[in-house]
Amino acid sequence: MAAVIEHDLRVFFKYRFTLAGLISMNLADLLIMAVVFTNMVSFNYFRFLAPGIVAMGLFAAAFVIGREVNNETRRGYNQYLLSLPLRRSELVVGRMVAGGLRGLLYASPLLVLAMMILQFPTSTQLVLMLSAMYLLGMGVSGLAISLAVALRSFERFTTARSLLYLMLVFCSTVFYPLTALKQIVPAPLVVLAQWNPLSRVSDLIRGYLIGTPAVTAQGWYELLTFSGVFIFVGAGLYAIAIGRSVR
Amino acid sequence: MHQYSILIMRWFFVVVQIGVFGLAISRLVVVMDNYYYYYAMGVIVMTMYSVAIFTGYEIYDEADEGYTEYLLALPLTRRELVLGRSLAGGIRSFIFMAPVIAGFMILIGIVNPLRVAAALIALYGFAFGVSGLSITLAVGLRSGDSFDIVMGALDAFIVRLSSALYPIAFMPGPIATLSKFNPLTYAADLFRWSLDFNVQYLSNPVTAVVVLIIFLATFNFAGVAIYERNLEGGAWK
Numbered sequence: 001m002a003a004v005i006e007h008d009l010r011v012f013f014k015y016r017f018t019l020a021g022l023i024s025m026n027l028a029d030l031l032i033m034a035v036v037f038t039n040m041v042s043f044n045y046f047r048f049l050a051p052g053i054v055a056m057g058l059f060a061a062a063f064v065i066g067r068e069v070n071n072e073t074r075r076g077y078n079q080y081l082l083s084l085p086l087r088r089s090e091l092v093v094g095r096m097v098a099g100g101l102r103g104l105l106y107a108s109p110l111l112v113l114a115m116m117i118l119q120f121p122t123s124t125q126l127v128l129m130l131s132a133m134y135l136l137g138m139g140v141s142g143l144a145i146s147l148a149v150a151l152r153s154f155e156r157f158t159t160a161r162s163l164l165y166l167m168l169v170f171c172s173t174v175f176y177p178l179t180a181l182k183q184i185v186p187a188p189l190v191v192l193a194q195w196n197p198l199s200r201v202s203d204l205i206r207g208y209l210i211g212t213p214a215v216t217a218q219g220w221y222e223l224l225t226f227s228g229v230f231i232f233v234g235a236g237l238y239a240i241a242i243g244r245s246v247r
Numbered sequence: 248m249h250q251y252s253i254l255i256m257r258w259f260f261v262v263v264q265i266g267v268f269g270l271a272i273s274r275l276v277v278v279m280d281n282y283y284y285y286y287a288m289g290v291i292v293m294t295m296y297s298v299a300i301f302t303g304y305e306i307y308d309e310a311d312e313g314y315t316e317y318l319l320a321l322p323l324t325r326r327e328l329v330l331g332r333s334l335a336g337g338i339r340s341f342i343f344m345a346p347v348i349a350g351f352m353i354l355i356g357i358v359n360p361l362r363v364a365a366a367l368i369a370l371y372g373f374a375f376g377v378s379g380l381s382i383t384l385a386v387g388l389r390s391g392d393s394f395d396i397v398m399g400a401l402d403a404f405i406v407r408l409s410s411a412l413y414p415i416a417f418m419p420g421p422i423a424t425l426s427k428f429n430p431l432t433y434a435a436d437l438f439r440w441s442l443d444f445n446v447q448y449l450s451n452p453v454t455a456v457v458v459l460i461i462f463l464a465t466f467n468f469a470g471v472a473i474y475e476r477n478l479e480g481g482a483w484k
Contacts, residue, residue: 022400028403039417041275154366159252166263176271185269199304 004086004094005101008065014100015064017105021137026057026110039131051205052174052246053134053197057110058239059168062103062137063161068143069238080240087170088242092235098133099141111205118209125208132223139227142234149241172192172198221244251296257298261347264290278446280416284355289411290371291348292435295340296479298403299374300398302336303381307394325475329382333467336378337371344370357442366441367457373434376463383470386477411435414448430462 013019045217072078081091111129115121121129145166151157169175171185171193181193193199200223206217265287273283292342309315318328348370357363388394406412408422412432415423426432433455440452 017395017399020396021403024400024403028407032404032407033412036413036418037272037275039419040278040413043275045275084335145452155252155317159256162256163259166260170263170267176275180271183274185267192483 001086001090001097002095004091008068008095008098009101009105011068012034012098012105013066014021014063018064019061022057022060022106029053029056030113043167045117047077048177048206049175050117050203051209052198053116054107054110054133054205055201056134056169056174058103058107058201059140060165060196061106062099062140063144063165065099065102065141066148066157067096068148069145069241070148070152070154073152073241074154082242088239090178091242092239095145095238096141096231096235098136099144100138103137103140104130106135107117107137114205114209121208129205129208130205132201132220135223135227139223139230140199142227142230142232145234146237147235148231156202168196168198172196172202174198174202195222195226197223202224250373257294257340257343258347259298261290261294261344265351270403279414280437285414285439285444285448286412287351288439288444289435291344291351292373292431292438293406293411294347295430295434296341296377297343297402298338299377300381300402301392302332302378302404303385305399306382306385309442318459329379329471329474330467332382333375333378336381337375340374340377341371343365352442355442357370362441362443369434369437369441369455372463373430376459379463379466379470379482383466383473386470387473404441405429405431409435410450415450416448431456433458433462 018104030046030049034053037049043051061234062151065223072081082088088101107128111133143164144161147160148157160239171181171189171240173181173193173196178190178199179194182190203213204215204219204223207213207219269283269286269290273286276282279285306315309318321328323331352363352366357366381481384397385394388397390406390458408425409429410426411431415432427450433450436450437452437455437459440446440449440455
């Protein structure tokens with residue numbers, strides 16, 4: 001399984017153009033957009049957005065594995081993977097773990113930046129934040145893998161990915177507090193924003209670094225529920241997809 | 248199908264940006280009354296920029312598919328080829344955004360034909376210049392990967408270092424200075440001025456027109472020069 005994880009991490013850092021674009025976008029949002037909006041709103045938007053950018057960067061980085069799995073499924077690469085001296089379960093679990101690690105590795109420098117801007121947490125809080133980020137990374141990888149194998153066509157996959165990205169990023173508390181969203185979207189979308197794992201992780205990091213909103217057990221339950229569901233669904237669908245590739 | 252899905256996604260992206268992000272963030276803004284309209288107009292110009300920039304990507308696709316040689320064999324001068332592509336890039340961006348622009352103008356009640364024409368000319372001039380910039384960079388960089396990374400970084404910083412999303416009046420010193428050298432600032436402000444937005448938050452329209460003319464002339468002429476130098480004899484591969 002370690003070999004699968006190592007392979008996926010090495011591949012991830014080969015996407016240097018994707019990563020460069022992603023880093024530019026995240027830094028521009030935080031260091032330019034947030035700085036200007038701080039002069040326009042009634043609270044320190046820069047401090048508010050820093051944790052949101054960590055969650056958003058993690059989400060985008062963890063989602064990259066979906067594109068790889070989609071390519072592999074379409075191009076018959078799964079047959080090669082099955083020929084390796086690995087158990088199928090090791091392959092599936094290895095990829096999910098690697099997906100989470102990719103997100104965590106990408107977002108960790110952003111978290112360090114957020115801590116420098118806001119405040120350094122206690123070691124317990126740091127462990128809890130990293131755990132939340134890893135859970136989100138694994139859940140997002142599971143979601144990406146589920147989409148990748150369910151929608152084999154590349155066009156459908158990229159369309160679904162973009163729709164999901166729009167829905168999860170804009171219908172969340174990454175860029176604005178839930179109170180602002182409540183004023184403009186219908187109730188079902190407010191519920192989605194509350195349950196949205198990006199909101200959960202953004203708010204958990206905010207809770208640990210700036211104290212508001214307060215960290216609650218419910219926030220953790222919601223994150224665990226999302227991650228648990230998509231880790232199992234993603235793993236199950238991926239196992240079925242690679243099994244089908246030899247029939 | 249591929250083109251349709253891209254088009255629909257981009258429209259959807261514009262609608263979500265204006266209809267969700269714009270509304271939510273305008274609830275937080277306390278320094279100006281009609282920030283929502285300011286933001287929506289900026290998103291329209293910003294999207295024109297993103298669509299026009301795709302002209303450069305097509306140049307790489309054509310080189311990959313061997314289509315560049317065919318274009319060079321046509322009875323056209325290189326200048327006609329580059330200018331034709333820039334004009335087409337502008338028109339294409341314009342057609343793509345037409346339903347959004349029309350919907351927005353109806354929504355805010357702009358019916359004065361002079362104002363509508365001025366707004367459309369500002370948008371088209373900008374898209375024409377961006378297509379020229381995209382062609383210049385595509386043939387100048389010669390590598391699809393380098394182009395990709397430059398465009399990714401440009402997209403992130405050009406938009407944020409401009410008045411597309413927020414007025415210069417609220418930018419801290421260094422950001423305000425950089426945004427004054429950004430053509431997107433002048434395109435967005437000229438578009439807003441044409442639609443009768445409060446001039447307090449906008450650049451001088453005469454300056455904006457001059458900057459946009461310099462921008463489109465510079466990058467289209469540079470595009471012609473670099474295209475001629477880099478494409479002849481199959482050197483660009």
